[in-house]
Amino acid sequence: MSTQSVYSRIIHRETTSPRATLAITLAIIIILLIAYAVAETILSLIGQPSLLASPADMGIALVNAPNYLAGVMIAVGILAVLLGLILMIAAVKPGRRPRHVLDADRVVVVVDDEVIGSALARHASYEGNIDPDNARVSVSRRRAVVRLTPASGTSIGVPAVDRVVTEQLERYGLRPTIRSKVVVDERGKVGA
Amino acid sequence: MTNTNRGLNRLFIFVVGLIVFILGLAAAALNLIPAILTGWENTAPTVLENINEAHASTRLAAGVSWITVGVIAVLIMLVLLLLVFIFRQGHGRTGRLIRDDRTDHGVTVIDSAVAEEALQSVLNGRPELVSAHVSTFDVKGAPTLKVSVTARRGVSPREIATTVESAVHALDAMLGREIPTYLHISGGFRARTSSATRLQ
Numbered sequence: 001m002s003t004q005s006v007y008s009r010i011i012h013r014e015t016t017s018p019r020a021t022l023a024i025t026l027a028i029i030i031i032l033l034i035a036y037a038v039a040e041t042i043l044s045l046i047g048q049p050s051l052l053a054s055p056a057d058m059g060i061a062l063v064n065a066p067n068y069l070a071g072v073m074i075a076v077g078i079l080a081v082l083l084g085l086i087l088m089i090a091a092v093k094p095g096r097r098p099r100h101v102l103d104a105d106r107v108v109v110v111v112d113d114e115v116i117g118s119a120l121a122r123h124a125s126y127e128g129n130i131d132p133d134n135a136r137v138s139v140s141r142r143r144a145v146v147r148l149t150p151a152s153g154t155s156i157g158v159p160a161v162d163r164v165v166t167e168q169l170e171r172y173g174l175r176p177t178i179r180s181k182v183v184v185d186e187r188g189k190v191g192a
Numbered sequence: 193m194t195n196t197n198r199g200l201n202r203l204f205i206f207v208v209g210l211i212v213f214i215l216g217l218a219a220a221a222l223n224l225i226p227a228i229l230t231g232w233e234n235t236a237p238t239v240l241e242n243i244n245e246a247h248a249s250t251r252l253a254a255g256v257s258w259i260t261v262g263v264i265a266v267l268i269m270l271v272l273l274l275l276v277f278i279f280r281q282g283h284g285r286t287g288r289l290i291r292d293d294r295t296d297h298g299v300t301v302i303d304s305a306v307a308e309e310a311l312q313s314v315l316n317g318r319p320e321l322v323s324a325h326v327s328t329f330d331v332k333g334a335p336t337l338k339v340s341v342t343a344r345r346g347v348s349p350r351e352i353a354t355t356v357e358s359a360v361h362a363l364d365a366m367l368g369r370e371i372p373t374y375l376h377i378s379g380g381f382r383a384r385t386s387s388a389t390r391l392q
Contacts, residue, residue, distance in 0.1 A: 006334050006372045010193065014376065018194070020281045023201040026208050027274045034267045041264060045256055059243070063236040070223040077223075080216025087209025091202045102349055106357045106364075107339070107373040111349040114379035122346030132346060172350050 007108045014110045017095040026087075096141070103173035113139040116172065120144060120165055124182070127164040128156040134189065144169070144180045152188035193329040193338050193374065195284035204277065286330040289371065304328035307337055307363055307371060314359045315339070320347040337373040349377050 036051070044054040053061065065073060100116065102109040117137040124146045125135035134149040146165055150156045165180045221228050247257040290302040308326040315324035322342040329336050339356055343349065356375050364370050 003334075003370070003372050006331050006336060007374075009331055010336065010372075010374045013193065013198075014374070016198075018196045018198050018281070019201045019205060020196060023204050024278050024281060026205060027278050030208070031271050031274050034271050038264055038267050041260060045260065056244075059240050063240050066223055066229055066232060073219045074223045077216045077218070077220030080212050081220065082216075084209045084211070084213025084216055087212065088206050091206035091209060102353055102377075104353050104357060104375075106370070107353070107360055107375045109349070109353045109356075109375045109377065111377045112379050115343045115347075115349050115377050118343075118345050118379060119348045123348075168348065172348070 010108055011101055011110065015097055015099050015101065017097055019090065019095060022087075022090060098139070100178070101175040103175065111172075111174070116144070116174070116178070119172075120146060120168060120180070123164050123168050124148060124161050127161045129154075130156070139178065142176055142178060144178050146180060146182045147185065148182070149185045150188045152190050154188065156184050158182050158184055193284060193331065193336070194282045195330070196281050200277070201281075284329045284331075286328050286335055289328060289335050290367065290369070302367065304335065304337075307367070310363055310366065311337070311339060311356075311359055314362070315341065315356065318355060320344050320352060320355070331372070334372055337371055339373060339375045341375070341377055343377050343379060345379075352377050 037055075040050055040053070040058075041055055043050055044056070050057070098113040099110050100113065102111050117139045120139075121135040121137045122132055124137070125132040125148070128135070128148050128150070130148060130150060136147045138145050138147075144165070146161065148156055148161065162180070162182045165182060169178055169180055222232055223229065247259055250257045250259055252258055252261075287304050288301065289304045289307050290300070292300040304327075308328060311326045312324055315321060315326075318324070320343065322344055324339065324341045326340075327338050329338055337360075339360075341352060341356070343352055353375060360373050
């Protein structure tokens with residue numbers, strides 16, 4: 001097995017979600033529902049009082065449901081339609097995680113977008129001469145937006161910050177590539 | 193890195209979604225469309241009667257219908273299948289890094305723990321990392337090292353990649369061959385609450 005095919009499999013599996021949490025949650029809910037159904041059936045078999053309703057009562061209630069539960073059934077039905085749609089969409093979507101691949105020679109590297117953001121924030125705040133807490137970076141798949149809040153009465157050289165951020169992004173060598181944008185808040189903050 | 197069957201997860205979520213969707217649609221349509229309601233009122237009682245009759249005509253010695261027994265058996269099987277499905281998630285770790293039987297004198301086996309501990313002891317001392325953890329997974333039959341590190345706030349991911357690559361190069365030299373290696377750099381809660389990096 002070539003290393004290349006191992007690496008491409010890892011990259012695919014690590015940048016997309018396995019949907020394990022959703023699948024396990026659904027499976028547990030179904031198991032609980034089945035356990036309840038089995039419990040009711042066995043209770044009615046051995047002639048014990050039911051937990052909520054015996055299977056026979058449930059059958060009768062289901063047949064007559066439209067007579068006295070119309071409003072509830074419509075509401076629950078619409079909710080179920082929406083829930084079903086959401087689940088089907090979640091199953092079909094690619095399920096990308098907020099991560100980027102970083103080019104490297106020997107190892108295959110995947111970085112959380114959060115790490116890229118905090119590194120850009122540190123470099124931007126250093127260049128803009130402000131506290132790192134006043135630089136906020138949001139990283140999406142192809143874009144990074146750097147927002148800086150200047151100290152009142154001072155100005156921030158946007159071209160310089162922009163150059164530093166772009167240079168950093170080039171050094172990281174991310175896939176897919178990220179374009180950056182630097183925004184400076186109109187209003188400064190005392191002591192920023 | 194794990195060998196979770198992702199296609200199966202998707203299929204399972206989709207099928208559950210489809211069932212919920214159809215039941216919801218049926219419940220709403222039954223009360224909104226008069227024609228369907230009439231149809232339900234005409235057939236549902238008969239269906240229930242038939243089910244009750246089927247139960248009555250299939251009673252076993254103990255007075256229990258074998259349909260009931262069968263339904264319970266099918267439900268329990270379904271629960272077992274779902275449990276298998278849950279516990280199949282997230283496997284694929286391996287304890288064997290290298291098995292070399294090309295020599296005339298015998299077999300060389302190297303456990304994953306050798307590489308894991310070697311890398312971890314190098315990385316745990318690094319100031320730019322909050323934590324480092326190394327594990328070994330089987331990817332398409334090839335033992336593959338997974339290095340997960342939590343970066344301190346503000347550290348450049350390029351620097352971390354360079355640090356880890358040099359550690360892996362040292363490991364290559366020690367083992368005499370290159371083990372496929374995956375590095376995951378995460379931020380996460382511990383990075384946010386730990387102190388920020390000093391200027392480098």
